[in-house]
Amino acid sequence: MTFPSALATILLLAPTFSFGQTRPEFGASVGVVYVDVYVSEREKPVQGLRGEDFDLRDNGVPHRVEIVETDALPVQVLLVFDSSNSLTGEKREALRQAGNLLLDALRPVDEVGVIAFSDEIRWLARPTLDRGAIRNAIASLEPVGGTAVYYALLSALAVADPRGRTLVILFTDEADNSSLLDAFHLRVAAERSSAMVHLVTVRPPRPFAPNARVEMEPHPLESIAEHSGGQAWIAHSTATLTEAFARIAASLATRYVLRYEPKDEPKPGWHRLEVKLRQGKARIQTRRGYWVPSS
Amino acid sequence: MEILGRFHWRTLDEGFSRIRGEIERASRCEDCSDTLKEPIRAAVMLHLDRDLFENPPHQDVEQKPPCGGRHAERALEYASLLARRDRTRDFARRFFLAMTWRAEWDACMQQARAWARIGLNAFPEDPDLRLALGVSYEKAARLGTGDPERSLREARRELSRVVSSAPERQQARVHLGRVLWRLGFTEAAQRTLEAVLAAGSDDRSRYLAHVFLGQVHERKGRTELATQAFRRALEVVPDGQAAALGLAHALLVHGDTIGAASATERALSRKASSLDPYRDYNADNAGSSHDLFDTLRRESLQ
Numbered sequence: 001m002t003f004p005s006a007l008a009t010i011l012l013l014a015p016t017f018s019f020g021q022t023r024p025e026f027g028a029s030v031g032v033v034y035v036d037v038y039v040s041e042r043e044k045p046v047q048g049l050r051g052e053d054f055d056l057r058d059n060g061v062p063h064r065v066e067i068v069e070t071d072a073l074p075v076q077v078l079l080v081f082d083s084s085n086s087l088t089g090e091k092r093e094a095l096r097q098a099g100n101l102l103l104d105a106l107r108p109v110d111e112v113g114v115i116a117f118s119d120e121i122r123w124l125a126r127p128t129l130d131r132g133a134i135r136n137a138i139a140s141l142e143p144v145g146g147t148a149v150y151y152a153l154l155s156a157l158a159v160a161d162p163r164g165r166t167l168v169i170l171f172t173d174e175a176d177n178s179s180l181l182d183a184f185h186l187r188v189a190a191e192r193s194s195a196m197v198h199l200v201t202v203r204p205p206r207p208f209a210p211n212a213r214v215e216m217e218p219h220p221l222e223s224i225a226e227h228s229g230g231q232a233w234i235a236h237s238t239a240t241l242t243e244a245f246a247r248i249a250a251s252l253a254t255r256y257v258l259r260y261e262p263k264d265e266p267k268p269g270w271h272r273l274e275v276k277l278r279q280g281k282a283r284i285q286t287r288r289g290y291w292v293p294s295s
Numbered sequence: 296m297e298i299l300g301r302f303h304w305r306t307l308d309e310g311f312s313r314i315r316g317e318i319e320r321a322s323r324c325e326d327c328s329d330t331l332k333e334p335i336r337a338a339v340m341l342h343l344d345r346d347l348f349e350n351p352p353h354q355d356v357e358q359k360p361p362c363g364g365r366h367a368e369r370a371l372e373y374a375s376l377l378a379r380r381d382r383t384r385d386f387a388r389r390f391f392l393a394m395t396w397r398a399e400w401d402a403c404m405q406q407a408r409a410w411a412r413i414g415l416n417a418f419p420e421d422p423d424l425r426l427a428l429g430v431s432y433e434k435a436a437r438l439g440t441g442d443p444e445r446s447l448r449e450a451r452r453e454l455s456r457v458v459s460s461a462p463e464r465q466q467a468r469v470h471l472g473r474v475l476w477r478l479g480f481t482e483a484a485q486r487t488l489e490a491v492l493a494a495g496s497d498d499r500s501r502y503l504a505h506v507f508l509g510q511v512h513e514r515k516g517r518t519e520l521a522t523q524a525f526r527r528a529l530e531v532v533p534d535g536q537a538a539a540l541g542l543a544h545a546l547l548v549h550g551d552t553i554g555a556a557s558a559t560e561r562a563l564s565r566k567a568s569s570l571d572p573y574r575d576y577n578a579d580n581a582g583s584s585h586d587l588f589d590t591l592r593r594e595s596l597q
Contacts, residue, residue, distance in 0.1 A: 120536060120571075120574070122564075154547075155559045155563055158555040159556050162553075162556075178577075188548050189547050189548065192550070291550075293549075
């Protein structure tokens with residue numbers, strides 16, 4: 001399994017929250033901005049940070065941030081699983097185990113939904129708190145047809161709760177061969193959505209070639225996952241697939257949600273975000289920006 | 296069992312040799328009677344079946360099956376003989392077409408093009424063969440084999456020829472519109488797709504034309520027109536997944552998250568039995584090769 005040296009996730013949510021409310025309501029109009037951050041050092045989460053430890057810039061303008069208590073903030077998790085013809089045998093079983101492991105790590109307040117895709121997409125389970133229903137949905141995955149991974153990701157981005165925190169975990173073992181849309185369409189859609197995307201792919205190990213540089217072509221969705229504040233996980237065997245899900249699950253409990261109020265009404269369009277720590281060399285993985293609609 | 300198998304293959308190979316000898320003799324004979332034409336048709340199909348046996352399709356649709364081998368080439372060679380005689384010309388034409396579709400279905404794009412060209416040598420004005428050639432170039436570009444830009448230019452050339460020679464072929468116009476869009480000629484793509492709609496085409500062609508027009512408008516930043524086109528596609532095929540998700544994308548990019556979620560729900564909740572014409576667009580007629588082979592097989596035994 002290839003994991004970058006640090007795991008960091010950040011989820012930006014453009015909200016209509018006023019200070020004093022007990023629970024933030026995330027939404028499309030920007031009065032307050034919420035940024036979901038994962039900070040790590042040597043692949044371990046850095047905890048105990050305060051708002052003043054962060055240096056956050058919105059289109060280059062620094063903002064004072066506060067840390068929001070995440071205990072009461074439910075997360076909507078959308079499991080988007082490849083059920084195309086190539087998902088057979090060990091791979092399917094490993095995916096089921098990995099999905100169940102993730103469910104065990106979630107809090108009771110977190111809703112989970114399952115979307116299956118081959119060359120078509122469909123709900124296996126709409127977002128629910130009922131873990132039994134989700135386990136049954138995962139168990140019912142049956143391999144058939146081609147791979148419309150772009151349809152699947154677009155669906156998850158579009159149905160993500162626009163006023164909540166949504167985590168999309170997309171598993172696929174193939175490149176798209178069936179969608180009308182392409183990676184460019186998905187990149188734009190991901191910028192408009194507040195969902196954070198983790199991409200998990202299965203790929204054979206790099207071939208041994210002692211005197212040659214062998215470059216593996218990245219999956220087109222890898223950069224989309226990273227730009228959304230999530231991460232691309234590459235499992236080189238089905239045995240290590242569960243490890244990816246375990247680490248995603250572990251990261252859920254150790255994230256920060258930062259909150260700040262832009263001084264002026266944010267201008268419509270793309271807002272570039274930069275988040276750093278004022279001190280130390282911890283790695284921060286964050287959404288690269290957010291979109292403010294024109295009306 | 297193994298001995299029996301060897302015996303079976305040896306007998307079959309001897310049979311093929313005999314047939315080949317007969318056919319070669321017949322092909323050199325200008326005045327021979329038509330008595331040999333039926334065995335030639337049977338030989339064409341026999342070689343095809345031997346090829347299908349030796350190169351069976353994979354069970355897994357996501358694994359590329361092997362391309363046709365020496366028996367497929369032999370079958371094409373014999374079919375070329377049939378193309379010389381009036382009574383068997385149409386059999387040969389349809390055989391070339393089915394072989395092109397088969398290669399396209401198996402993603403053997405070089406073979407698909409080669410086989411279509413063999414057919415076009417015998418039938419230069421045939422719109423079906425030329426459409427199959429154009430579609431195989433389009434598919435090669437989509438699969439990223441070779442030089443996609445060049446494949447699209449070739450596809451444009453072949454499809455334009457079909458549209459010129461057989462303007463009633465709306466299927467060719469739909470493919471041409473899509474290819475023009477992919478080449479970046481959005482205005483020409485729009486005109487071509489609008490012509491499909493103006494011609495009062497069948498539901499499949501109208502649906503695809505609306506969906507592709509939606510993408511043309513979206514690329515030009517005309518969101519209203521794009522959403523309108525996707526909605527019209529959904530009027531033609533209410534369960535159309537490509538149209539619903541095209542609409543969802545256009546609305547999401549425009550900032551209408553509620554509309555995008557609603558359109559996506561439509562795609563996620565469609566009936567399992569419903570079929571989106573776009574799903575078959577990339578394969579086009581290629582999926583029909585086996586049906587056409589069955590028809591030809593029956594005819595060859597008559």
